[in-house]
Amino acid sequence: MQIAVVGGGVVGLSVAWRLVSAGRRVVLVDPAPTTGASWVAGGMLAPVTETWPGEEGLLPIGSASLESWPAFAGELRSAAADPGLRTDGTVVAALDAADAAQLETLAEHLASLGREVERLPGRALRALEPGIGPSIRSGLLVPGDLAVDNRELLRGLHKANRQAGVDFVAASAAAVRGGGVELADGSTVDADVSVIAAGAWSGRLHPALGGLVRPVKGEILRLRGRPGALPPPGRTVRALVESRSVYLVPRSGGELIVGATQYEAGFDTDVTVAGVRDLLADAERVLPGTGEYALVECAAGLRAGSRDNLPLIGWLEPGVLVATGHHRNGFLLAPLTAAAVLALLDGRPHPAPVTDPARFRKGET
Numbered sequence: 565m566q567i568a569v570v571g572g573g574v575v576g577l578s579v580a581w582r583l584v585s586a587g588r589r590v591v592l593v594d595p596a597p598t599t600g601a602s603w604v605a606g607g608m609l610a611p612v613t614e615t616w617p618g619e620e621g622l623l624p625i626g627s628a629s630l631e632s633w634p635a636f637a638g639e640l641r642s643a644a645a646d647p648g649l650r651t652d653g654t655v656v657a658a659l660d661a662a663d664a665a666q667l668e669t670l671a672e673h674l675a676s677l678g679r680e681v682e683r684l685p686g687r688a689l690r691a692l693e694p695g696i697g698p699s700i701r702s703g704l705l706v707p708g709d710l711a712v713d714n715r716e717l718l719r720g721l722h723k724a725n726r727q728a729g730v731d732f733v734a735a736s737a738a739a740v741r742g743g744g745v746e747l748a749d750g751s752t753v754d755a756d757v758s759v760i761a762a763g764a765w766s767g768r769l770h771p772a773l774g775g776l777v778r779p780v781k782g783e784i785l786r787l788r789g790r791p792g793a794l795p796p797p798g799r800t801v802r803a804l805v806e807s808r809s810v811y812l813v814p815r816s817g818g819e820l821i822v823g824a825t826q827y828e829a830g831f832d833t834d835v836t837v838a839g840v841r842d843l844l845a846d847a848e849r850v851l852p853g854t855g856e857y858a859l860v861e862c863a864a865g866l867r868a869g870s871r872d873n874l875p876l877i878g879w880l881e882p883g884v885l886v887a888t889g890h891h892r893n894g895f896l897l898a899p900l901t902a903a904a905v906l907a908l909l910d911g912r913p914h915p916a917p918v919t920d921p922a923r924f925r926k927g928e929t
């Protein structure tokens with residue numbers, strides 16, 4: 565049985581690797597695997613700090629996927645490369661009184677879902693992360709929210725897939741049907757089952773996805789500490805700065821990823837002056853030492869948002885599966901997604917039914 569996976573971002577590569585490891589013959593279609601939104605991502609694995617009122621569905625599936633992460637990272641380390649899983653945890657900081665009130669709302673919401681988080685005054689936050697500036701008034705400690713080096717992970721998955729025999733087809737898909745994938749040049753990749761994992765572009769590949777997947781642009785900056793500057797934090801630092809969200813994710817090589825804006829502006833990937841200005845200014849208010857860092861990269865990517873911002877993982881028709889719509893949580897949900905696709909292919913029950921695209925077909929949402 566041949567499986568075609570369309571999309572070489574974190575979701576497509578994870579699915580392909582899981583399937584080839586389970587003995588399936590896999591072909592992966594993508595003109596430029598490892599690029600796109602996954603290359604731009606912060607790499608946070610953060611089911612708790614990504615949960616907001618109205619998006620509770622993420623917490624159970626995100627927590628379940630996070631539990632698989634140490635084993636997933638360990639398997640990849642043995643097979644190909646270390647993906648740089650960081651287990652230092654996350655702190656969330658609030659700048660002004662309104663930000664502190666918003667964090668308190670989040671803490672109460674999490675408590676109502678059975679997730680207590682530790683509230684910390686600014687002084688205690690600074691004891692944990694000395695680079696946090698004096699104007700931060702309070703925060704939360706969330707030790708279970710982790711991060712991974714997105715680029716090391718993508719390189720590792722690409723290598724692991726090649727080594728395991730996945731056939732990479734460097735082409736753009738135009739449509740996916742029961743018998744395989746139609747490419748933009750008019751040729752076809754035959755497959756018994758095709759898996760649409762093309763992120764924000766997935767909606768163009770199958771009629772059942774029309775209107776279900778939208779691009780949500782995010783910008784990130786890469787900063788690098790310089791001699792004499794304060795070192796980057798040990799943990800991921802998220803913050804609310806005058807109601808804007810910013811996150812700062814350290815990498816082991818000394819870089820600090822700053823993200824991420826969120827715009828609903830179609831397929832535009834320009835990095836805007838205002839986006840960079842806000843991210844830099846907010847980062848500096850949280851970690852004043854970043855003003856001395858080098859700015860090494862600005863980039864934008866397109867997250868794949870679904871109508872409820874939960875993924876779409878399931879059958880669209882016989883021979884066509886979808887695994888997209890991961891919005892802000894592609895890295896977090898990659899192991900769960902790959903396991904779900906394998907289960908569905910094996911005819912086992914859907915391990916995460918909340919993600920089945922049938923929830924929209926029934927007209928419930």
Ligand code: GLY
Pocket residue numbers: 606607608782823824867891892893
């Ligand atoms: N996971 C964070 C983001 O999408 O910006």
